[in-house]
Amino acid sequence: MSVSYLSDAKRTLTIYRLWQHLGYRGRPRKSCRCPWREDVKASFSVTTDGKGWNDFATGECGDAVAFLQRACGFSQREACRKFLELARGRFGSLRCPEQKQNPKLQKTKPSFPEFRKGKAADLRHLAALRNVSIEAVSLAQARGLLWFATVKGYDAWIVTDSERLNAQARRMDGRYWEDIQAKAWTLPGSWAAWPIGIKEAQPFPAIALCEGGPDLLAACHFITCEAREADCAPVALFGAAQRIHADALPLFAGKAVRIFGHADEEGRAGVVRWANQLEAVGAGVDAFDFNKLRDNEEIPVKDLNDCTSICADDFEANRDLWRMLP
Numbered sequence: 001m002s003v004s005y006l007s008d009a010k011r012t013l014t015i016y017r018l019w020q021h022l023g024y025r026g027r028p029r030k031s032c033r034c035p036w037r038e039d040v041k042a043s044f045s046v047t048t049d050g051k052g053w054n055d056f057a058t059g060e061c062g063d064a065v066a067f068l069q070r071a072c073g074f075s076q077r078e079a080c081r082k083f084l085e086l087a088r089g090r091f092g093s094l095r096c097p098e099q100k101q102n103p104k105l106q107k108t109k110p111s112f113p114e115f116r117k118g119k120a121a122d123l124r125h126l127a128a129l130r131n132v133s134i135e136a137v138s139l140a141q142a143r144g145l146l147w148f149a150t151v152k153g154y155d156a157w158i159v160t161d162s163e164r165l166n167a168q169a170r171r172m173d174g175r176y177w178e179d180i181q182a183k184a185w186t187l188p189g190s191w192a193a194w195p196i197g198i199k200e201a202q203p204f205p206a207i208a209l210c211e212g213g214p215d216l217l218a219a220c221h222f223i224t225c226e227a228r229e230a231d232c233a234p235v236a237l238f239g240a241a242q243r244i245h246a247d248a249l250p251l252f253a254g255k256a257v258r259i260f261g262h263a264d265e266e267g268r269a270g271v272v273r274w275a276n277q278l279e280a281v282g283a284g285v286d287a288f289d290f291n292k293l294r295d296n297e298e299i300p301v302k303d304l305n306d307c308t309s310i311c312a313d314d315f316e317a318n319r320d321l322w323r324m325l326p
Contacts, residue, residue, distance in 0.1 A: 006065070006080060009087035014050030015064050021086070022071055023273060025241040025266050028053075036071055036192030038168075038184040038212065038239055040176075057180035058188045073165065073191030073245060110189025112167050115147035115158055122148055122172075126157050129174055130214055131308045136221035139229065145197050145216065145236075151185070152177065159196055159213035159236060166194040168213050168238050184213065186238055193237075193245040198252070201233035206256045209274065210236045210304055211267060215260060218304040240270025244277050252283040260304045263290040267303075 019028045024035035028046035033039040034055055043057040054061040060070065068086075069079035118126070123137045126146075130137075140146035147158040151169045160167035167187045171177065177185045186192060196216065201207050206228070208219040219234035237244065240261060244252075257278055261271035275285045293301040295309040 005084060009084050010051065010064055013064060013083065013087040015046050015053055015067050016050040018064060018068055018071070018086070019046075023241070023243055025269065035241055036239070037186035037190075038182055039180070040182040041180075043180055057182075057185075060188060071192070073194065110165070110167075110187070110191075112160070112164060112187055112189070113149050113151065115149045115160070117141060118146065118148045118157075122157075125172060126217075129172070130217050130305065132217050132221040132305075133224060135224040136217055139220040139224055140217055140234070143197065143200050143220075143233070145200065145234065148172075151187075152179075157213075159216055161196050161198075161200055163194065163199055165191040166196055166238065170213060184238070190238075191245060192239065193242045193248075195235050195237050195244055195248050197233060197235040198248050201235055201255070202251065204231055204233040204255075206232040207252065207258070208232060208234050209257050209259045210234060211240055211260065211262050211270065212236060212238060212303075214305040215303055218308055219260065221308055222304075237270075237274070240266040240273075242270075244274060249277060249281045252278050253281045254283065256284045257286075259285065259287040261287065263300070263302045 016028055019035065022035070026033055026035070028050070030045055030048065031042045032044050032046065033042050034044040034057065039057070043055065045054045045056065047053070050064070052061070052063055053067050062070070065079050065083045068074065068083055069076060072079070072082075074082060118137075118141055123134060123141065127134045127137045137146060144162050145159060147160060149156055149158055149169070155172040156169040157172060158167055158169050167190055169185045169187060170183055174183070176183055195209070208223065210216050210219050213236065216234050216236035223229060223232050223234065259271050259274055261267040271287045275287065278285045288304070290301045290303070290307075293307070293310070295301055295306055297309075301307055301310070
């Protein structure tokens, strides 16, 4: 690959154009939210000329090619090839042609800390923290989606899967990570667009597609409430701005998928984005509507985890609403 060709491409293809092409929410600027992880406060920066970026929360940074590599989970070689294609105006799917011929290129796995299975006390504590049943956290662990670790000196619960391409950590005390001022920390090197649990979902005809780790636990909660362990699997994406990774999309084909997006503008946009991607590969798709639902304190419900706080009488009166799929 010619270095001069790549240098020419960097002069014409900026992070601003890549951001738009990837369908990220918001605007890239000197101070903005990270596009590929949950970011409560702006901790991401794009240079004025659109040629560089810096994630102050994780310490990652780079040029436009590195932005594409990080956003899509490409190897460096894949990112360079795809960057040249995009710079030449070939704005197709962000999938390197070599991936079909060489599957090894698809799995440049990040290096995560060592995870461990939770003890009974860990599961009880997490169930109470997230207001879900012990059966829910036990199911998440049994499916290989829930792990525990010490992260930045704190006990944390981790949402990841057997692929180890994407992982998100939250503190067991429920507090913010001080350096990023957010409760969720997507571990460095993660493929943010990789749907957690999609490989584990293959034996099941139905999928509950959620946004974030707490909603994945809530999906397990309602799966066990409805005795759907035999036919329904929870899958999670980290953030409504993500597009489902191209390598994962075929794994949804032929599945019945219900999307549980958050009840806000970004969440609704994410539902539309994911539904379009899933329908294109032959999945049957519908979406859960949280509109007008309130918890037992009459606070509007904004996500699936909030639904675990709806009083038992209301739950029974609206049982058809809670089914993972029709």
